[in-house]
Amino acid sequence: MRIVSGIQPTGNLHLGNYLGAIRNWVKMQDEVTGGGGQCLYFLADLHAISMPHDPAQLSANTREMVAALVACGIDPEKSVLFNQAQVPAHAELQWLLNGTARTGWLNRMTQWKDKAGKNREGASVALYTYPVLQAADVLLYQATHVPVGDDQKQHLELARDIAQKFNNDFADEGAPVFTLPEPTIPPEAARIMSLRDGLAKMSKSDSSDMSRINLIDDADTIMSKIRKAKTDPEVLPSDKAGLDGRAEAANLVGIYAAMAGKTVDAVLAQYGGAGFGRFKPALGELLVETLAPINARFVSLREDGEALDAVLAKGALRARELAAPTLSAAYQALGLVRF
Ligand code: TYM
Numbered sequence: 001m002r003i004v005s006g007i008q009p010t011g012n013l014h015l016g017n018y019l020g021a022i023r024n025w026v027k028m029q030d031e032v033t034g035g036g037g038q039c040l041y042f043l044a045d046l047h048a049i050s051m052p053h054d055p056a057q058l059s060a061n062t063r064e065m066v067a068a069l070v071a072c073g074i075d076p077e078k079s080v081l082f083n084q085a086q087v088p089a090h091a092e093l094q095w096l097l098n099g100t101a102r103t104g105w106l107n108r109m110t111q112w113k114d115k116a117g118k119n120r121e122g123a124s125v126a127l128y129t130y131p132v133l134q135a136a137d138v139l140l141y142q143a144t145h146v147p148v149g150d151d152q153k154q155h156l157e158l159a160r161d162i163a164q165k166f167n168n169d170f171a172d173e174g175a176p177v178f179t180l181p182e183p184t185i186p187p188e189a190a191r192i193m194s195l196r197d198g199l200a201k202m203s204k205s206d207s208s209d210m211s212r213i214n215l216i217d218d219a220d221t222i223m224s225k226i227r228k229a230k231t232d233p234e235v236l237p238s239d240k241a242g243l244d245g246r247a248e249a250a251n252l253v254g255i256y257a258a259m260a261g262k263t264v265d266a267v268l269a270q271y272g273g274a275g276f277g278r279f280k281p282a283l284g285e286l287l288v289e290t291l292a293p294i295n296a297r298f299v300s301l302r303e304d305g306e307a308l309d310a311v312l313a314k315g316a317l318r319a320r321e322l323a324a325p326t327l328s329a330a331y332q333a334l335g336l337v338r339f
Pocket of ligand 1: 004005006017018019020044047137138147148149151152189190191203
């Protein structure tokens with residue numbers, strides 16, 4: 001098994017990133033590396049320049065994100081942890097795949113439509129070709145599995161389409177250049193919603209900090225965000241069907257279930273009939289208990305910028321080695337002469 005996934009270093013890790021993706025990264029790292037597989041996790045700093053950004057902030061965020069991932073349990077001795085900018089093969093393979101990806105496919109990407117909004121003419125070319133770079137990220141390493149939240153599923157389907165078309169058009173029969181990657185999406189918590197609006201995804205780009213729990217929030221902040229989270233006046237139902245049409249309640253129960261490692265039905269068996277006055281403090285305490293150790297590790301790790309840079313340098317060295325054979329095979333398949 002070859003596990004590959006990335007995260008944009010555009011600010012703090014939030015609970016959606018953690019439950020939707022990073023927790024799975026850690027789990028897969030511990031399962032896969034014991035059995036001879038390999039995990040590569042990277043900071044998608046090249047993706048981050050697709051939106052307006054402050055260069056100094058991007059470098060600072062990249063280091064902070066390394067500290068956050070290590071604090072969550074990514075072990076640079078077990079996993080290859082790096083940033084795209086130090087592995088030029090990502091950008092190179094993207095260009096090679098640009099010949100295969102179709103504009104019609106990119107036009108259908110919901111993230112492109114959402115982020116470009118009404119101002120498509122003013123959006124960067126990088127925002128449009130973003131999913132091709134994402135395809136390069138995983139195809140470069142022959143990824144078999146890609147642990148992500150639900151919002152990345154469409155990008156991964158595109159990566160499969162690109163791999164398949166490239167193999168069909170350019171690879172010799174029976175010797176594909178690229179492996180078709182499978183997305184691994186958690187059954188609970190695949191899409192954590194905003195604490196202020198149960199129909200919007202929890203996101204770094206939401207202007208209200210009250211909409212998300214950041215992994216670096218302290219205990220008081222977490223308790224207060226949960227206390228003020230939007231809900232409805234009803235008590236909790238005793239089964240999952242009773243959450244239909246109650247997006248905010250469903251989100252909070254889903255977060256509780258994911259944090260406690262229980263099913264939604266098991267949580268409702270315990271809290272059915274309870275009001276939010278009882279449920280919210282229980283959820284807040286569960287969050288604080290789980291996040292406090294991560295928070296403490298993060299605060300101490302981020303102090304040592306040199307150690308974080310060393311982690312990235314070592315990871316990039318290994319990633320460059322692992323990327324080389326597939327990049328060469330792609331150049332060769334396309335008939336590009338390189339000596
Ligand atoms: P990014 O940085 O937005 O998010 C990182 C991971 O967190 C997941 N996630 C969520 N899961 C559940 N609920 C939420 N509210 C939530 N918000 C974010 C995302 O699904 C993702 O798994 N384009 C990617 C980064 C990327 C990548 C890749 C991922 C670049 N190349 C190659 C996988 C493979 C992104 O912007 O994720």
